[in-house]
Structures are given as C-alpha cells and as structure tokens.
Amino acid sequence: MSTPYDWLDRALASIHKANWYRSTQTVSSKAATTAIVDGREMLMFASNNYLGLAGDRRLIDAAIAATEIYGTGATGSRLVSGHLALHGQLETAIADLKNTEAALVFSSGYLANLGTIAAIAGARDLILGDEYNHSCLKKGSLLSGATAIDYRHLDLTDLTAKLQENRAKYRRCLIITDSVFSMDGDLASLREIMDLAQTHDCMVLVDEAHGTGVFGDRGGGLTQALGIQQDLIQVGTLSKALGSLGGYVAGSAKLIDYLRNRAATWIYTTALSPADTGAAIAAIEIIRTEPQLRDRLWQNVEFFKQGLQNLGIQAIADDSPILAIEVGDIPQTLQVAANLRKNGIFAPAIRPPTVPTPRIRITLMASHTQAQIQFLLQCLQAV
Numbered sequence: 080m081s082t083p084y085d086w087l088d089r090a091l092a093s094i095h096k097a098n099w100y101r102s103t104q105t106v107s108s109k110a111a112t113t114a115i116v117d118g119r120e121m122l123m124f125a126s127n128n129y130l131g132l133a134g135d136r137r138l139i140d141a142a143i144a145a146t147e148i149y150g151t152g153a154t155g156s157r158l159v160s161g162h163l164a165l166h167g168q169l170e171t172a173i174a175d176l177k178n179t180e181a182a183l184v185f186s187s188g189y190l191a192n193l194g195t196i197a198a199i200a201g202a203r204d205l206i207l208g209d210e211y212n213h214s215c216l217k218k219g220s221l222l223s224g225a226t227a228i229d230y231r232h233l234d235l236t237d238l239t240a241k242l243q244e245n246r247a248k249y250r251r252c253l254i255i256t257d258s259v260f261s262m263d264g265d266l267a268s269l270r271e272i273m274d275l276a277q278t279h280d281c282m283v284l285v286d287e288a289h290g291t292g293v294f295g296d297r298g299g300g301l302t303q304a305l306g307i308q309q310d311l312i313q314v315g316t317l318s319k320a321l322g323s324l325g326g327y328v329a330g331s332a333k334l335i336d337y338l339r340n341r342a343a344t345w346i347y348t349t350a351l352s353p354a355d356t357g358a359a360i361a362a363i364e365i366i367r368t369e370p371q372l373r374d375r376l377w378q379n380v381e382f383f384k385q386g387l388q389n390l391g392i393q394a395i396a397d398d399s400p401i402l403a404i405e406v407g408d409i410p411q412t413l414q415v416a417a418n419l420r421k422n423g424i425f426a427p428a429i430r431p432p433t434v435p436t437p438r439i440r441i442t443l444m445a446s447h448t449q450a451q452i453q454f455l456l457q458c459l460q461a462v
C-alpha cells in the first residue's frame with residue numbers, strides 16, 4: 080500500500096547518497112569549555128558562547144530572578160498582553176550598546192532578519208546580498224518578494240557592477256551582509272559597503288550575529304569597531320556571545336516604530352520569555368563593563384593562530400574567533416572530525432549544503448585555557 084508520505088523515504092535516501100545527512104548529538108551538561116556529548120566528556124570547540132556567558136552564574140541568577148517576578152512565559156504577543164517592563168529595559172540596553180536611537184527584540188535572530196527584510200523591501204525593490212550570507216538573510220529576501228541578487232563573497236567590484244546595472248530599475252535598494260561570516264569567519268568590508276550604499280541611494284542591513292560582544296571597544300560589534308556613524312540597520316542575536324536566546328534590530332526610532340507595525344515575525348509571535356530577557360540584560364551589562372573578557376577571547380585567538388602557523392596549517396580566515404580549516408573532500412573532512420572526536424575534541428565538520436566546501440569549523444571562547452587550545456593543536460597535528 081502506498082501512502083502520501085512515501086516520498087520521505089526517497090528524499091532521505093537521496094540526502095544520504097549526497098553525504099548531506101545530518102543528525103543531532105546530545106549535550107547533557109552546562110555550557111562551558113567542556114561538555115558531556117553523547118555521554119562522553121569532550122573539549123568544546125563548536126560553541127557560539129564566545130565569552131562563556133551562557134554558563135555564567137550572573138546570567139543564571141538573572142534568569143531565575145526574572146522568572147520569579149514575571150513567571151515562565153510572556154503569555155502573549157508584544158502588542159497584546161506580552162510586553163513586559165523587562166523587554167523595554169532590554170531594548171534600551173541594546174540601543175545603548177549599539178549607540179542607536181532604538182532597538183526591538185524578536186524571539187530569535189532568524190525571525191528578526193526574516194521579519195525586518197520582509198517589512199522594508201517589497202516587489203518593486205532590489206536586494207543585493209553577499210552569496211555567503213546566513214540562511215535567514217536569504218529567506219528574508221525571498222519572503223519580501225523583492226528581486227534578490229547575490230554578489231560574489233566579499234567582492235566589492237561585483238557589488239558595484241550589480242548596483243550600476245540594476246539600481247535604477249527599482250524603487251528602493253537594500254544591501255545585506257553578515258558582518259562576521261558564520262562559516263568562514265571572515266569579515267565584510269562594511270565601510271566600503273556604506274560608501275557604495277551612499278553613492279547608490281541604498282539602505283544597508285548588517286547581521287552582527289557573530290560580531291556583537293566580540294568586536295568593538297564596548298562590544299557593540301564590527302560596526303562599532305570600524306567607527307561607522309551613518310544610519311544603517313543592525314540585526315543580531317542574543318544567543319551567541321550574549322548567552323541567551325532571542326534576536327534584535329537596532330537603528331533609528333523611525334525604523335523601530337515602523338517594524339512594530341509591519342514586521343510579522345514580531346507582531347504575530349509570543350514575546351521573549353522573562354528568563355531569556357533577564358539573562359540578556361545581565362549579559363549586556365557584563366559585555367559593557369568587562370572588556371577583559373573580550374581581551375581574553377582575542378588572546379586565545381592569537382595563541383591559536385600562532386599555533387596553527389607553527390603547524391603550517393592555514394585557516395580560511397583568521398580575523399575572528401571562528402577558524403575554519405579545509406582538510407579535503409566530504410568523506411575526508413568527516414574522517415578528521417571523527418578522529419578529533421576520538422581524541423575528545425568537539426569540532427564538527429561543516430559541509431554542503433550549509434557551505435560550498437567542507438571544513439572543520441573551530442570556535443574559540445574567552446574561557447578556553449591555553450592548555451585546552453594546546454591540546455587541540457596537538458590533535459590537529461596528529462589527525
């Protein structure tokens with residue numbers, strides 16, 4: 080007997096055949112530099128917990144305190160019953176961190192990008208995006224109904240050519256880019272992009288998911304580190320360096336006011352939980368007042384880069400705490416990841432369709448010790 084779901088078997092078989100099949104590994108410990116993964120203690124080199132805040136006592140206490148005051152759920156969407164005083168505090172803290180007039184928190188970074196892009200661009204508009212942009216920037220462009228064209232990764236000449244060729248045919252134009260590319264760890268040329276946007280009358284949306292808390296003297300992101308003053312739309316997440324869950328948009332008061340009225344992924348979803356909100360407020364306070372955490376993270380990046388250099392290993396880029404190392408085709412990369420795992424190191428193979436070329440992706444944290452990084456280097460050499 081055939082059923083309407085038989086196609087699932089065929090679809091899964093073709094995922095396996097392409098070597099694209101992925102599955103979860105179960106973590107059963109608190110976020111730290113070591114983790115119990117599938118029952119075994121491993122050194123964690125795959126976490127976005129850049130500053131170690133996800134396991135920080137102060138965030139845990141803030142989450143508990145917020146839960147005690149407000150309960151476990153926000154109980155409704157922001158425009159109905161779910162707008163808590165705590166959300167206002169968090170939005171003020173984000174705007175202050177980012178040095179913008181206002182900010183708006185969403186339930187995730189993914190939703191922040193989907194909702195914002197779909198709200199600010201439409202069928203008569205053009206979106207130009209870096210080809211390696213995160214999935215949510217690409218899906219947001221699709222959802223908007225705008226004409227979305229990719230330019231070659233970090234290639235300003237290609238972006239310029241595409242602006243010259245297409246800009247005049249559309250009403251509004253939006254340039255979108257990750258600030259720190261999540262799978263390669265390289266950085267967008269934001270200053271040059273801002274200049275191009277000015278010349279061609281374009282809006283700019285920068286996704287600071289991996290920049291916030293990591294770059295900038297106050298932890299405001301790559302935009303802050305580069306001293307960019309022009310008006311732009313900054314999107315990011317509370318779930319990486321900030322150790323919580325949720326997303327945000329920071330920008331002009333006008334933009335935020337408009338999004339509160341037009342961003343469907345903000346309007347029609349339940350507000351962020353009190354625990355996540357409280358933890359994020361505590362994280363921003365730490366990020367602003369403890370630059371030594373960021374210093375320690377960058378010292379670890381330097382130490383690891385030096386070690387890689389001594390081994391003659393070249394990362395795709397070495398400008399951020401994300402260091403990706405190409406070691407061959409998909410089966411070879413999976414083998415290296417498996418060998419690292421045997422040595423107790425959690426550093427996964429990232430492969431198509433997530434990225435065009437397979438690689439081992441290593442992320443460093445402020446809380447890693449030099450001994451832990453040294454051990455990683457030894458294992459990399461051995462495998």
Ligand SMILES: *Cc1c(COP(=O)(O)O)cnc(C)c1O
Nearest residue numbers: 187188189213261288316318325
């Ligand atoms: C992780 C990530 C997101 C999504 O953020 P979540 O809060 O996890 O949904 C968006 N953009 C980039 C570049 C990311 O790396």
